[in-house]
Amino acid sequence: MKLLCIGDVVGKPGRDILRDFLPQIRQDFGIDFVVANGENSAGGSGITRNMAEYLTRFGVDAITLGDHIWDQRCFEGEIDSIENLCRPANIPPENPGKKYLVIEKNSMKIGVFSLLGQTLMKIKADCPFRAAVSVCEELKDKCDIIILDFHSETSSEKVSMGNLLDGKAAVVFGTHTHIPTADARILENGTAYISDLGMTGPWDGCLGRDKNAVLQKFMDGRPRAFKVAEKDPRICGCIVEIDDASKKPVSIEQFIFPKFGEPLPPTPEEIRLAQKRLAEEQAEAQN
Template sequence: MLKLLFIGDIVGRPGRDILADRLPRIRTERSIDFVIANGENAAAGAGITGSIAKSILESGVDAITLGDHVWDQRGWENEIGQMERVCRPANLPKSCPGWDHLIIEARGFRVAVFTVLGRTFMNVKAECPFLAADRMIEQLRAQADAIIVEIHAEATSEKQALGWHLDGRVTAVLGTHTHVPTADAAVLPKGTAFICDVGMTGPYASVLGREVAPVVERFIDGMPRRFDVATGDVRLSGALIEISASKASAQKIELLTVRMGQNG
């Protein structure tokens, strides 16, 4: 049996700090073989930089995925091609720089991971996530023992539909983007672990990681405001999956949430 932890959207410095503080101990205490983390909000809440990506990897993360904020930081499009353990969404146009998947290995077991962006309520130029996932699975089946699919999407219906579409063909379909952990973690009938959203790694005394007051005021009057990253009630959130090495299917999935200063 192998264990994989998929960590939800790392938001700003608070998310990076709790990752560096808690992840090494969590890996050791829970005997985790693989750690994948979404880093698309790691730089001040929007995008990522090369130096931040390196710090996340040094915290004990094996692979970093990204989402719709992939290009928010100036110059990242020139750095991403040099980051061998960072991948952009696979259903972006092929002309975009960066890897569209990653393969990581532990104990002789290879795990492939890729992200697809949802299209419902998402203002992105992306290929159909269902067709893109089909294409990527066909490409990766011979290269890896297990395949992890992240769906970075707004609509729970789109996430659930992709989970059912891929059940039995991949080890897990894990949702990100909405930053709120959901209570629907389950292993689907054909052996694929699923959850609508693994939650965010960052400040929960917030509105999706941002200071409360300016967001509330924006909803009331519609005026533009700066949304700074909040700092209160910082948590690390993710999905912990147990994988059968012989079948490459998921045996168990649970939501893992750790607060700053709390034991794993």
């Protein structure tokens, strides 16, 4: 089985690049299961049921969240109705939403959950390390493999979480910083690990936001709105291959589409229109 783990989906550019290319990526790479962090998919902050359904329609099987979970005011009334989405498992239990998912795909039961780190987070969260052990214990008899999205600011927290769950979870990946790290590897006891998947969204900006507005704030210190950037969308994440028999990861590779320095290929719709124009031109020439 092949898993594609996708980093923070930011705004319309992040949603649209998944719409345009994720179905073909799944086919080209033989992807069986896709998990994506969707906490920034609605206007760059938060998520809604419509946005979750949009991501699902174009190939995302499981959606995880982070500290922007409640940024869209309507969402607390919608979250319980979304079957393939889970909230961070270590926010207070009074919050609505599922603390984990168990999804069956190709006869393999996949457990998915997310946790918040404790540094520079917007909302209150309990100790992620104690929560990780607790959720893995709860999931171990319910699924064949466990995937954790650790939404955390610091690399030290992320590396420590990988070490804590090494051998307990099949995959531990980090999100939140929007910058992909180059440390994808299989840990000593068999867990596939990467500190941060990076961002799925517009890279001609600053972490998905308009670069000029961010730069101006750094220069003068005054608050201002940070609109979502628009140009140079990319999909960032990793591909993990799981051995069907042992249920253990055999490889993990960073995934960036298109690679930095390469242009975005034409979308399926652009190809369709080009083919239509060519056919019309050929027909006109024959007449």
